[in-house]
Amino acid sequence: MKKFSSSVVISAPPEAVFSLINNIEEWPxxxxxxxxxxxxxxxxxxxxxxISVTAKSGITITLFMTVIEFIxxxxxxxxxxxxxxxxxxYYNLEPVEGGTKLTAGGEVSGLLSCxxxxxxxxxxxxxxxxxxxxxxxxxx
Numbered sequence: 088m089k090k091f092s093s094s095v096v097i098s099a100p101p102e103a104v105f106s107l108i109n110n111i112e113e114w115p116x117x118x119x120x121x122x123x124x125x126x127x128x129x130x131x132x133x134x135x136x137x138i139s140v141t142a143k144s145g146i147t148i149t150l151f152m153t154v155i156e157f158i159x160x161x162x163x164x165x166x167x168x169x170x171x172x173x174x175x176x177y178y179n180l181e182p183v184e185g186g187t188k189l190t191a192g193g194e195v196s197g198l199l200s201c202x203x204x205x206x207x208x209x210x211x212x213x214x215x216x217x218x219x220x221x222x223x224x225x226x227x
Contacts, residue, residue, distance in 0.1 A: 089200045091208035092192025095215040099222045101160040101180045101187045107218050108163060108178050111138065118217040120144055120210045133157045138165065144206035144213075152176065172197030176207070191215050 097104055107113075109132055114121045123141040126132065136154040141147060148169055156164035164177045176193040191211040195203045 088194050088196045089204035090192065090194045091204050091211060092190055093208065093211040093215045094188055094190040095219045096183060096186055096188050097219045097222050098186040101182055103222055104180055104187045104189055104218060105160040107221060108180075109159075114214075117221050118214055120213040122147065127151070132163075142206075142210050144209040146206075148206070150174070169203055170197075170199045172200050172203045174203065174207070189215050189218060 111124045111132065112126065114124050120142050121140065122143055123139075125139050127137040127139055128135065130136070132154065134154055134157045136157075138152045138154070139149060140152060141149045150167050150169045152165040152167035152174075154163060154165050156162060160180060162177065162179050164175065166173070166175045168174060172195045174193055174195045177191070179188075179190040179192075181188040181190075191214045193207050193211070195207065197203075
C-alpha cells in the first residue's frame, strides 16, 4: 500500500473550507489539474454519492469514486479504482490556531500503485493550494 498527502493551513474556519470541498462540481473552474467533476448520483454529496473525476497529472485520467464516509466540516473519504489499482482518497479538516488545516491525500494498492501515488500527490498538492488561494484571495 502506497500513501500520499498534502496539507496546508488556511486562514478561515472549517465551515468555509468545507463549503468549497462540498461544492465539487465547481472545482474545475479554479483547480488547474481537475478537468471535470460530476456527481453520478442524485441528492447532496454524502455517503453513497458516486462521482466521476477527470484529472490531469502528467496524463489525463478519469476516476469513478464512491463516498464512504462524510462528516461535514471534518472529513470526506472516497474509494474507487484507477488503472487496476484500488484507491482511497480523503479530505480532512482540522481547526488550528489561525484557521483550518486541510489535508488531501489517499492510499493506493495494486500493480501501478507507484505511478498512481505520484499522480495523486501532485493532484493533492494542487487541490489544497487552490482551495487556500480561493478562500484567502476572496476574503481580502
